[in-house]
Amino acid sequence: MSAMAIAPPLDADDVQVWEVRLGRVGRDVARFWRVLSEPERSRARRFRFARDRRRYVVMRGVLRTLLGRHLDVSPARVRFGRAARGKPVLAEPAADVRFNVTHAGAVGLVAFALGRDVGVDVERPNAAVDPLSLAGHFFAPSEVARLRSLPEEQRERAFLECWTRKEAYTKALGLGLFLPLDSFEVAFGPGVEPALVAAADPDADGRRFAVLGLPAPRGYVGALVVEKHTPDEAFSFVGESAECLAYAAVRPDAQGR
Numbered sequence: 001m002s003a004m005a006i007a008p009p010l011d012a013d014d015v016q017v018w019e020v021r022l023g024r025v026g027r028d029v030a031r032f033w034r035v036l037s038e039p040e041r042s043r044a045r046r047f048r049f050a051r052d053r054r055r056y057v058v059m060r061g062v063l064r065t066l067l068g069r070h071l072d073v074s075p076a077r078v079r080f081g082r083a084a085r086g087k088p089v090l091a092e093p094a095a096d097v098r099f100n101v102t103h104a105g106a107v108g109l110v111a112f113a114l115g116r117d118v119g120v121d122v123e124r125p126n127a128a129v130d131p132l133s134l135a136g137h138f139f140a141p142s143e144v145a146r147l148r149s150l151p152e153e154q155r156e157r158a159f160l161e162c163w164t165r166k167e168a169y170t171k172a173l174g175l176g177l178f179l180p181l182d183s184f185e186v187a188f189g190p191g192v193e194p195a196l197v198a199a200a201d202p203d204a205d206g207r208r209f210a211v212l213g214l215p216a217p218r219g220y221v222g223a224l225v226v227e228k229h230t231p232d233e234a235f236s237f238v239g240e241s242a243e244c245l246a247y248a249a250v251r252p253d254a255q256g257r
Helices: 026-035 038-045 050-071 131-138 141-149 152-173
Strands: 014-021 080-082 088-090 097-104 107-114 118-123 185-187 195-198 209-214 221-227 234-241 244-250
Touching: 014 050, 014 221, 026 050, 038 050, 050 097, 050 107, 088 097, 097 152, 107 118, 107 221, 118 152, 131 141, 131 152, 141 152, 141 185, 152 185, 152 209, 152 221, 195 209, 209 234
Parallel strands: 097 118
Antiparallel strands: 014 107, 014 244, 080 088, 097 107, 118 221, 185 195, 209 221, 234 244
């Protein structure tokens, strides 16, 4: 995200996902530092490596900057709280703006929506990780079987698809580590549309949440999970504006059906 990128208006049927290239915003660190709260600055100081500290400052600064534009307040005035299970929320929301943040390596994603929960995740391959071994510890048996059935050269990306969709779902629910990854199932793999196949909570199944793959820089895999307003609501990727990757809701009645 460039320093001067403008956040387009956030409509009720929109979901905005901003891509942040953390390696390109070094000159913005000082500016972002000034808008952080003292607890955020304290956390930044605890990072052992300067690179990790800069990335944290940039991600928090971008989040505050974009929220400030959506709420029409200065970034430094944005106040955060925690939901029951620890998910960050706005402490003093002027509007029902909901958000989620993730980053891996030099890429970050920030998602926003009005009146609907969102979860976002991005990951990159790790040569030290054996996809089948890790899947055996965290994925549902059917997902492990699906991964095992794929040719070896397809497993790494398929594993990341499954992992990011699961992480995004737990974050949309606001449960994070409180929801075991093997307690629900997602669709993934070559030629397979993202979807929630089976949910741990019947009230949080595919009728309530949409699962989407996200465009991501080469070598990265991203996922977005969005709460639906109606069971038949679907989402489609509608394009990019600067560093904003936009998804918009498409309802059957909007197409004259």
